[in-house]
Amino acid sequence: MSKISVVPFGPQHPVLPEPIHLDLVIQDEKVLSAIPSIGFVHRGLESLVDKRDFKEMVLVAERICGICSFGHGMGYCEAVEKIMNITVPDRARFLRTMFQEMSRLHSHTMWLGLAADAFGYESLFMECWRIREKILDMLEMATGGRVIFSICDVGGLRKDVPDEMLAEFDRRFAALKSDYDHVTEIFLNDDAVKSRLCGVGVMTIQQANDLGCCGPFLRASGVRRDARMTNYEAYGELDFEPVTANEGDSYARCKVRIGEIYQSIDLIRQCIAKMPAGEVQAPVKGLPDGEYMMRIEQPRGEALYYVKANGTKNLTRFRVRTPTFANIPGLMEIMKGTEVADVATLILTIDPCISCTER
Amino acid sequence: MAKMSKSPWLLHYDASSCNGCDIEVLASTTPVYDLERFGIINTGNPKHADILLITGGVNYQNRPVVKQLFDQMPDPKVVVAAGICACDGGVFKDCYNILGGVDKVIPVDVYAPGCAVRPECLIDAVVKAIAILDEKRAQMSEQAKAERKQE
Numbered sequence: 279m280s281k282i283s284v285v286p287f288g289p290q291h292p293v294l295p296e297p298i299h300l301d302l303v304i305q306d307e308k309v310l311s312a313i314p315s316i317g318f319v320h321r322g323l324e325s326l327v328d329k330r331d332f333k334e335m336v337l338v339a340e341r342i343c344g345i346c347s348f349g350h351g352m353g354y355c356e357a358v359e360k361i362m363n364i365t366v367p368d369r370a371r372f373l374r375t376m377f378q379e380m381s382r383l384h385s386h387t388m389w390l391g392l393a394a395d396a397f398g399y400e401s402l403f404m405e406c407w408r409i410r411e412k413i414l415d416m417l418e419m420a421t422g423g424r425v426i427f428s429i430c431d432v433g434g435l436r437k438d439v440p441d442e443m444l445a446e447f448d449r450r451f452a453a454l455k456s457d458y459d460h461v462t463e464i465f466l467n468d469d470a471v472k473s474r475l476c477g478v479g480v481m482t483i484q485q486a487n488d489l490g491c492c493g494p495f496l497r498a499s500g501v502r503r504d505a506r507m508t509n510y511e512a513y514g515e516l517d518f519e520p521v522t523a524n525e526g527d528s529y530a531r532c533k534v535r536i537g538e539i540y541q542s543i544d545l546i547r548q549c550i551a552k553m554p555a556g557e558v559q560a561p562v563k564g565l566p567d568g569e570y571m572m573r574i575e576q577p578r579g580e581a582l583y584y585v586k587a588n589g590t591k592n593l594t595r596f597r598v599r600t601p602t603f604a605n606i607p608g609l610m611e612i613m614k615g616t617e618v619a620d621v622a623t624l625i626l627t628i629d630p631c632i633s634c635t636e637r
Numbered sequence: 638m639a640k641m642s643k644s645p646w647l648l649h650y651d652a653s654s655c656n657g658c659d660i661e662v663l664a665s666t667t668p669v670y671d672l673e674r675f676g677i678i679n680t681g682n683p684k685h686a687d688i689l690l691i692t693g694g695v696n697y698q699n700r701p702v703v704k705q706l707f708d709q710m711p712d713p714k715v716v717v718a719a720g721i722c723a724c725d726g727g728v729f730k731d732c733y734n735i736l737g738g739v740d741k742v743i744p745v746d747v748y749a750p751g752c753a754v755r756p757e758c759l760i761d762a763v764v765k766a767i768a769i770l771d772e773k774r775a776q777m778s779e780q781a782k783a784e785r786k787q788e
Contacts, residue, residue, distance in 0.1 A: 289702055297651050317698045319653045322732040329731050341728050344657020344753055407667035425657045425753045633656045
């Protein structure tokens with residue numbers, strides 16, 4: 279056995295997609311423990327409530343993260359709407375659900391690509407990102423934006439999506455399934471991929487619960503918990519069952535995300551089929567006064583939005599708890615005892631979003 | 638630009654961006670936009686890179702990292718500020734932990750605005766950066782020639 283040494287990892291590293299710094303305590307090629315330090319993306323976004331009014335804050339909330347941006351805007355809007363007792367029109371609820379699932383779809387596809395890149399399968403990375411562009415094309419058609427599309431607003435949506443376009447989306451999503459079949463087949467059955475994922479970074483159901491993990495990371499350990507079961511927006515009217523797996527290793531996390539990809543396509547098509555007619559924006563009168571805590575399911579897990587208002591146009595407090603923040607203790611746990619070469623893949627399997635975490 | 642004089646390599650660093658521009662940077666290297674057709678590779682090693690592509694408004698903890706990455710790159714080098722946050726701080730300009738743009742820390746050659754920056758704009762910026770890279774290289778060799786004459 280060689281001496282114990284500490285290897286700094288990040289914030290800038292060839293295999294690291296996000297700026298996080300880890301001190302890896304290693305002996306030979308084994309990681310004994312990992313000590314995270316964050317703060318490279320902290321912007322102090324929550325403090326902007328002093329300078330922006332509650333409607334402008336929607337745009338700021340969307341920029342918490344560029345990947346799950348729609349969900350952040352929606353979570354914030356929901357909280358403000360609950361404080362102000364605004365009933366969102368049905369069509370807006372369904373469209374929001376659709377956009378949220380489209381965000382999940384592009385986020386998970388992006389994750390598949392990054393995971394392929396992390397274990398060195400570059401052509402698979404390119405293939406996943408090629409598919410992802412098809413979803414971004416649809417988002418661009420409907421909203422004008424590719425990743426941050428600022429369509430959510432307090433009271434509903436800024437603009438409607440015409441029915442003809444929805445019908446076109448339905449056709450495209452039906453066709454998208456065969457594209458996914460092609461790549462997910464490789465992720466689930468290819469020996470080279472399996473050798474990097476199976477049995478690596480196992481998280482037991484006990485650990486997952488104790489450490490308070492969330493999202494696909496938690497569900498891959500066999501816990502059936504998903505904030506979409508609280509039936510916010512239109513989820514209560516859709517046929518929905520959380521995707522889970524029991525193994526708790528990297529392969530299970532990959533499997534859960536792939537399951538969620540197909541589920542998202544299904545949910546989007548359900549939304550389109552059940553889309554009610556009517557307005558998409560409810561009138562917003564007065565100023566918010568009160569507080570509310572909203573929980574929604576983001577692609578990476580459960581996110582909490584706390585909004586406190588005192589009857590002026592500026593809020594008193596806006597607080598976000600994002601899924602990656604809850605998953606970092608779990609990540610440190612699964613890294614213990616793994617090979618140094620697996621560290622990059624393990625960081626990716628929790629689908630980290632450091633800019634969410636630090637805001 | 639009639640022909641490429643070199644296939645420059647790219648170093649991308651996320652200096653407190655919201656990830657929106659970062660995924661667009663990655664998206665512009667993948668099949669649909671395909672920045673790699675210019676022979677551009679997204680490398681992780683500053684010592685191999687010619688173009689430094691920075692997203693985000695740079696915060697206090699990131700400042701030394703950005704500075705160090707810039708210093709580690711060999712000359713000639715070009716800096717591209719990708720996204721409005723990297724240009725001047727964007728929506729986060731008033732935040733207490735944002736310096737407000739990459740040019741507060743290192744000299745920037747090309748500004749690519751947008752929230753998030755569009756891949757088309759990014760490709761345009763990188764192609765501009767290649768021209769600037771050529772200029773800088775020409776200047777360097779001129780200088781080297783002049784120095785040799787003096788000796």
